[in-house]
Amino acid sequence: MLFPRLPRLSRVASLLVLTAVLLGWTAPAHAAGDRLVDDYRSVYGTPGVAAAVIDGSSVETIVRGRDGDGEAVTSRTRFRIASMSKSMTAAAVMLLVDRGRLSLDDPVVKVLPGFRMADPRFTRITVRQVLSHTSGLSNSTDSEYVFPPARDAREIVAGLAGKTLAADPGTRWEYHNTNYSIAARIVELLSGTSFDAFLRAELFTPLGMTATSSTPGCSDRAEGLPSGYEVVLGVAVAAPEMPGMCFGNGGVVSTLDDMVRWLRFNQGTFGTGLLSAGSLAELHTGRPKAGGYALGWRSRPVTAGGPPSLVGHGGTLATWTGDMVFSPGTGVAALVLTNSGGDPGLLSANLLAERLGAPATPMSNPLTVVNAVLLGLTVGMTALLVTAAVRARRWAARRRAARRPRLVPRLLPLAVVTVLGALLPALVWGPFDIQYWIVTVWLLPLLAIFSLVCCVLGAVAFGRRLRCLRRMAKESA
Known part of the structure; x- marks a missing residue:
């Protein structure tokens, strides 16, 4: 008898636990992972987090909020998994490479x-x-913040x-989402089907990812997808995603179960x-890197x-962020999905570091200070400009x-x-472009409010002073 001294119920429970371990069933998260996720939510004010730590056949999940x-x-x-979608687009291309459709x-x-x-190049x-x-495409010559965004890859x-x-192609690395829209269009053309249909049929269904799909636009409706959140100074507000071009580069919608x-x-342990094996390795380590x-x-x-010993990819939209990372050869991986802004790559790295026995990186949110300063400037500027407008006649x-x-x-x-109020949102992101006002509203709403206060109340105060001067000039004439 395996457990001769245990009561019957205890023996049953022990057998169930042993069976779960042997079969690799999902286990509850341990205290360290719980603490890291809770600390992250506290620092970033994240309404909802779904995280997982994979260690060999064991999968520990942590869900909050x-x-x-x-x-x-x-x-x-x-x-929404945002730019983690790129790993799936690259895999779709590699499927066609394996089938001899392209090199x-x-x-x-x-x-x-x-x-x-x-450009002849x-x-x-x-x-x-x-x-x-490394194609040579760049936001400086091909802005990705065009409104309204393109409707499809074509x-x-x-x-x-x-x-x-x-x-020149191949001479400089610059992260540019349009590269992956081109890749998705290649998949469509060579497969003769839509990109989403190809992903479902050739990747998601074979892997049992039945709750995963993709949309062309970042803000397109997806079945069963709730809204994400804007979080400012700890206050979370459910908000629609910023319109944008996510075709092939960031449009996948998934779940923690499917992303595991x-x-x-x-990692090479499933599907x-x-x-x-060569194509899978090429995705993770392929030249030119x-x-x-x-x-x-x-x-x-x-x-x-430290040395670059991990492989991963993050994803960031205005109201969704996530990250995934794994340690080749150790069987250890971490995954984080959140429904607001933040730095999930820091959380996934800490979850992985904890499992590998490495020190965790302290978490802090620089936007807390930025938003506090913007709030103070907005209140102060509002008071000054309202006072200037009210006292325009006295002035x-x-x-x-x-x-x-x-x-x-x-x-x-x-x-x-x-x-400056009119120009500031555009100047923050680079060369002036009025479309950056839309980006600012989603990514830095307090900056948009501060700019609007400067622009509108500044114009009102300026106009009232001029009108009062002209009126007095007429009265004295």
């Missing part, structure tokens, strides 16, 4: 005849360079006809017949400053009575505040 519908987060709650070193124009650019861009972000590719490259399957597939980036995956250190009377009115120097500060 609520979704955008107010329901408790579970391992089956749907999340990674084929020029894109060979497999995508409709691909054109206003575009003919040298290869499929590998698209997947490794439109995205067609929109490149008038664009140029920022560098995806990670285990990439082993789907891709050849500029910027540490392979093909839909990126090398990372366990802790800051005009003093200027009329002064021997040297000096109107231009007195009005210039209000003009500067007004103009």
Whole structure:
């Protein structure tokens, strides 16, 4: 008898536990993982988190908080996984490579005849360079923040006809989402089906990822997907996702359960017949690996400053963030899905470090200070500009009575505040573009409010001072 001294119920419970361990059933998270997730939520104010730590055949899950519908987060709650989708797009291309439909070193124009650019160097861009972000495409010559965004991959590719490259193909690494929209269009053209249908039929269904799908746009409706959240100074508000082009580069919607399957597939312990071992390794470590980036995956250190011994990829949208990372050869991996902004890569790294016996990186949210400063500036600027508007007549009377009115120097500060308020959101992100106002509303709402206060109240105060001066001039005439 295996447990001769135990009561019958205890023996049954022990047998169940032993069976679960032997079969690799999902186990509850231990205290360290719980603490790390709770600390993360406290630092970033994240409404909902679904996390998992994989260690060989064991999978520990940690779920916390609520979704955008107010329901408790579970391992089956749907999340947008944002740029983690790139790993799936790269795998889709690699499936076609395994089937002999193309080579990674084929020029894109060979497999995508409709691909054109206003730059003769575009003919040298290869499929590998698209997947490794070394194509020469750049946000400086091809802005990804266009409103309204393109509706599908065909439109995205067609929109490149008038664009140029920022560098010779293969000479510089720059993360650019359009690369993966091109890759998704290649999949569509060679498979003769829609990108989402190909992913479902060739990747998700064989891996049992039945709750996973993709959408062309970042804000497109997906069945069973609640809204994400905007979190400012600890206050979480359910909000729609910012409109954007997510085709092939960030449009996948999934669950923790399904993403665990995806990670285990990439670890080589699940779905082993789907891709050849060489192709799977190529995705994680393939040349040229500029910027540490392979093909839909990126090398990372366990802790800051350490050697790049991990493979992972993060994902960031305005109201969704996530991260996945694994340690090749150890069987250890971590996965984090959240329904708000933040730094999930820090949490996944800490979960993995804890399991590998490495020190955790302290967590802090720099946006807490940024938003507190913006709130203070907004309150202060509102008070100043409202006071300037209310006292405009008194100000005009003093200027009329002064021997040297000096109107231009007195009005210039209000003009500067007004103009800067209009330009600030665009200037924060780079060269001026009015579309960056939309980006700011989603990513830094307090900056948008501060800019709006400066622009609107500055213009009101400036206009009232001018009107009061003119009125007094007429009255004295």
